[in-house]
Amino acid sequence: MARLVIVLGVCFLSLCVAPPSLIAADSVQLSLSKGDRIAIIGNTLPERMQHDGWMETRLQSRFPDLELSVRSLAYSADALDEQLRVEGFGSQDEWLSRVKADVVFAFFGFNESFAGEKGLDDFKGRLSGLVKKLGESKYNGESAPKVVLFSPIACENLHDPNLPDGVASNARIAIYTEAMKDVAAESDVVFVDLYAPTLAAYESAQSPLTINGIHLKSEGNRVLAEAIDVALFGDAPESDAAALEKIRQAVLDKNFYWFHRYQTTDGFNVHGGRSNLNYNGVTNRVVMDREMEVLESMAALRDPKIWAAARGVDYEVDDTQTPELMTVETNLRGKNPDGSHEFLGGVEAISPMKTADGMQINLFASEEKFPELVNPVQMAFDTKGRLFVCAWETYPHWRPKDAMNDKLLILKDNNNDGQADECVTFADGLHNPTGFEFWGGGVIVAMAPDLLFLQDTDGDDKVDVRKRILHGLSSGDTHHTANSFVLDPGGALYFGEGVFHRTQIETPYGPVRNRDGCIWRFEPRTWKVDRFVSYGFANPHGHVYDDWGQGFIHDGTGADPYHDALFSGVIDYPKKHRRPPFLYNKRTRPCPATEILSSRHFPEANQGNLLVENVIGFQGILQYNLLDKGASFTGQEIEPIMQSDDRSFRPVDLEMAPDGSLYFTDWQNPIIGHMQHHIRDPNRDKTHGRVYRVTYPSRPLLQPAKIDGASIVELLELLKSPEYRTRYRAKIELSERPTSDVVAATEKWIAGLDTSADNYEHDRLEGLWVYQHHNVVNEELLKQVLRSPEPRARAAATRVLCYWRDRVGDPLGLLEVQATDDHPRVRLEAVRACSFFTTSRAAEVALASADKPTDEYLDFVLEETLNQLEQFQ
Numbered sequence: 001m002a003r004l005v006i007v008l009g010v011c012f013l014s015l016c017v018a019p020p021s022l023i024a025a026d027s028v029q030l031s032l033s034k035g036d037r038i039a040i041i042g043n044t045l046p047e048r049m050q051h052d053g054w055m056e057t058r059l060q061s062r063f064p065d066l067e068l069s070v071r072s073l074a075y076s077a078d079a080l081d082e083q084l085r086v087e088g089f090g091s092q093d094e095w096l097s098r099v100k101a102d103v104v105f106a107f108f109g110f111n112e113s114f115a116g117e118k119g120l121d122d123f124k125g126r127l128s129g130l131v132k133k134l135g136e137s138k139y140n141g142e143s144a145p146k147v148v149l150f151s152p153i154a155c156e157n158l159h160d161p162n163l164p165d166g167v168a169s170n171a172r173i174a175i176y177t178e179a180m181k182d183v184a185a186e187s188d189v190v191f192v193d194l195y196a197p198t199l200a201a202y203e204s205a206q207s208p209l210t211i212n213g214i215h216l217k218s219e220g221n222r223v224l225a226e227a228i229d230v231a232l233f234g235d236a237p238e239s240d241a242a243a244l245e246k247i248r249q250a251v252l253d254k255n256f257y258w259f260h261r262y263q264t265t266d267g268f269n270v271h272g273g274r275s276n277l278n279y280n281g282v283t284n285r286v287v288m289d290r291e292m293e294v295l296e297s298m299a300a301l302r303d304p305k306i307w308a309a310a311r312g313v314d315y316e317v318d319d320t321q322t323p324e325l326m327t328v329e330t331n332l333r334g335k336n337p338d339g340s341h342e343f344l345g346g347v348e349a350i351s352p353m354k355t356a357d358g359m360q361i362n363l364f365a366s367e368e369k370f371p372e373l374v375n376p377v378q379m380a381f382d383t384k385g386r387l388f389v390c391a392w393e394t395y396p397h398w399r400p401k402d403a404m405n406d407k408l409l410i411l412k413d414n415n416n417d418g419q420a421d422e423c424v425t426f427a428d429g430l431h432n433p434t435g436f437e438f439w440g441g442g443v444i445v446a447m448a449p450d451l452l453f454l455q456d457t458d459g460d461d462k463v464d465v466r467k468r469i470l471h472g473l474s475s476g477d478t479h480h481t482a483n484s485f486v487l488d489p490g491g492a493l494y495f496g497e498g499v500f501h502r503t504q505i506e507t508p509y510g511p512v513r514n515r516d517g518c519i520w521r522f523e524p525r526t527w528k529v530d531r532f533v534s535y536g537f538a539n540p541h542g543h544v545y546d547d548w549g550q551g552f553i554h555d556g557t558g559a560d561p562y563h564d565a566l567f568s569g570v571i572d573y574p575k576k577h578r579r580p581p582f583l584y585n586k587r588t589r590p591c592p593a594t595e596i597l598s599s600r601h602f603p604e605a606n607q608g609n610l611l612v613e614n615v616i617g618f619q620g621i622l623q624y625n626l627l628d629k630g631a632s633f634t635g636q637e638i639e640p641i642m643q644s645d646d647r648s649f650r651p652v653d654l655e656m657a658p659d660g661s662l663y664f665t666d667w668q669n670p671i672i673g674h675m676q677h678h679i680r681d682p683n684r685d686k687t688h689g690r691v692y693r694v695t696y697p698s699r700p701l702l703q704p705a706k707i708d709g710a711s712i713v714e715l716l717e718l719l720k721s722p723e724y725r726t727r728y729r730a731k732i733e734l735s736e737r738p739t740s741d742v743v744a745a746t747e748k749w750i751a752g753l754d755t756s757a758d759n760y761e762h763d764r765l766e767g768l769w770v771y772q773h774h775n776v777v778n779e780e781l782l783k784q785v786l787r788s789p790e791p792r793a794r795a796a797a798t799r800v801l802c803y804w805r806d807r808v809g810d811p812l813g814l815l816e817v818q819a820t821d822d823h824p825r826v827r828l829e830a831v832r833a834c835s836f837f838t839t840s841r842a843a844e845v846a847l848a849s850a851d852k853p854t855d856e857y858l859d860f861v862l863e864e865t866l867n868q869l870e871q872f873q
């Protein structure tokens with residue numbers, strides 16, 4: 001049994017930042033005993049720290065003989081008053097008991113600071129309550145833990161016009177730091193001021209220490225770890241860099257297993273409502289509890305390796321000491337003698353496919369030639385015209401002791417014959433890569449609970465940079481986790497998540513939270529995150545935009561189709577929008593992905609049609625003709641693009657290719673449901689995956705546009721292309737070019753447009769969207785497009801005005817004109833935009849729309865907006 005630490009008194013540490021050897025400490029402020037178990041609670045700061053390992057490395061290096069164990073219970077965007085978790089996760093107290101905490105490091109104050117001065121008293125009360133509760137608890141079974149309170153770090157001014165300069169945030173953090181100091185004094189616990197030292201560190205650093213002003217890079221965490229070490233334990237002893245790195249690698253190895261235990265994915269199936277579903281007499285909970293035990297054991301078995309590294313000796317971990325993993329029987333036997341299923345070959349599987357008149361399907365790639373191509377969950381073409389595919393081999397849940405090796409692949413068609421010649425692993429070692437999109441010279445990938453930015457910096461088609469950019473994405477059910485990544489025409493990134501999820505994301509602008517279903521909006525350039533649609537989705541999959549920026553969202557489970565403008569106005573958390581009118585009456589379900597057909601390779605009758613994949617019952621690609629209907633749209637089903645009679649055929653993603661053809665992936669799996677089959681059903685296939693290509697042989701393919709390496713002027717000219725995806729990828733390429741160069745060229749390009757051209761209004765709108773992509777407000781251009789003779793352009797500009805509302809003059813005055821526009825869709829966008837304001841005038845502007853003819857769509861959005869604005873009357 002570990003001995004308890006004796007609290008020696010209260011210390012208030014304000015650290016000056018300098019090289020570690022120059023940091024002065026008054027005395028040793030924290031005493032540790034052999035075998036102490038340290039638990040870390042708090043927000044994104046300590047959550048990120050575990051992925052770099054520096055703080056524990058310094059701790060273990062200083063005390064090589066104490067055999068300390070450290071477990072992080074930190075969680076993105078945690079605050080004292082709100083800690084969202086998936087059902088059955090367990091309370092903070094339960095986890096502190098589980099790890100038998102002798103010492104608790106508590107990091108709070110950042111997310112709470114956004115309440116400002118008016119929130120100080122409440123914060124102090126809650127913090128005092130936490131310290132009191134910790135002091136009354138005996139998590140180790142014997143005595144109360146020692147408590148150390150850590151203040152927030154300062155915000156770094158990155159001198160980036162897209163990010164806050166930190167002045168306002170630092171003013172708030174400073175007073176919350178003082179409040180924490182007061183609580184520590186009153187409660188007789190240790191307090192460490194991290195605000196002052198990080199503020200000084202930013203001034204002396206040779207390069208930025210944060211990625212966005214608030215979240216530390218690895219070097220920032222190293223600097224912070226040294227400061228914490230000296231603050232708590234006095235001047236640091238001399239340390240060898242190589243020895244420290246050996247300790248750190250051992251720490252990271254342990255943290256890997258603990259992190260995947262503590263923040264296990266598929267929580268609703270591991271410990272939530274679906275964990276108790278019974279399959280052949282065996283529940284998910286029984287099997288997954290054992291796997292959680294194995295992960296805890298693997299983490300514990302790595303503590304001795306850390307201690308050995310701290311002493312300078314080698315140690316081999318023996319994972320045979322863990323409990324045995326369990327196996328289950330399938331509840332869906334196949335025709336093979338062993339109960340497995342038969343599969344058609346990639347080419348053979350084309351025979352049971354039926355295509356629309358005039359169309360043809362060929363196999364682009366399969367597992368037969370490329371064994372890495374397994375469970376292809378999402379795909380997209382990059383600006384070089386290469387097909388990237390997420391291969392989710394560990395679906396639906398990584399099993400301990402197996403390789404965690406999901407991949408992002410590049411399938412190359414080197415001779416342009418419509419068949420892949422080469423498969424390159426761009427990134428391996430991924431985990432549940434449920435979605436991705438290209439942006440800023442790299443690719444943004446979902447790996448819940450994180451969003452990663454991956455980048456190849458040397459042109460060898462291998463990832464060189466891996467950076468966590470968002471945290472706290474829930475993975476309560478991996479079927480429902482961040483998916484359907486899409487950029488809107490103005491450069492914001494969207495992704496959806498479904499029921500059972502509890503997401504909380506920490507941003508430079510404050511924490512953002514959601515329960516049970518959401519479409520998220522993320523601006524990679526500004527780091528702004530918003531709940532774009534907060535609605536009671538079951539499982540949203542499929543999100544696309546048309547030529548004029550109107551979005552269409554599907555709730556995948558029921559394949560329910562929606563026009564995004566109807567329910568993407570602001571609604572305060574935790575409220576949800578009501579269900580808006582459907583886009584059309586669907587006849588089948590479920591839907592994993594959608595696309596807009598935009599390609600001169602296909603006949604005019606197909607142009608602008610909404611393509612909807614379906615994976616049960618009807619297994620194929622449905623096609624809907626989108627038609628204007630008042631302020632919104634309706635869809636009329638026409639001949640499907642294709643369908644298959646192969647019961648294992650599961651089309652899960654699709655996209656228009658650079659040559660104008662249509663590509664789609666086939667998951668190729670007899671089992672696709674979470675609820676219907678045990679999470680460890682052995683017939684969940686892990687060896688198959690295909691990509692197919694649809695063409696219209698009687699019409700010529702397109703010459704792929706040169707995008708990668710094109711000049712800015714050439715890229716702007718591509719915005720005149722009839723093909724949506726050509727314009728889409730051109731703007732992705734522009735996103736990595738210097739903003740000043742892009743803006744200067746765009747200004748000239750717009751000025752040189754032919755005002756008599758048929759597409760002038762759309763071309764000018766594309767120019768406006770380029771400004772939005774680069775977060776540069778052009779108020780004059782905005783006003784011009786708001787007055788466009790083309791109502792679809794006016795509606796799109798109204799959406800831009802909504803997101804520029806804090807940076808243009810009299811935005812409500814501009815919206816007042818839009819609210820009484822002759823076209824109902826412009827009025828709809830104006831009424832939606834009014835929900836983003838916090839004044840009574842916004843309600844008056846929204847109500848002005850009632851002076852014009854209305855319909856069910858306008859009535860719905862007006863009621864939602866007025867409900868939101870009622871609090872400001």
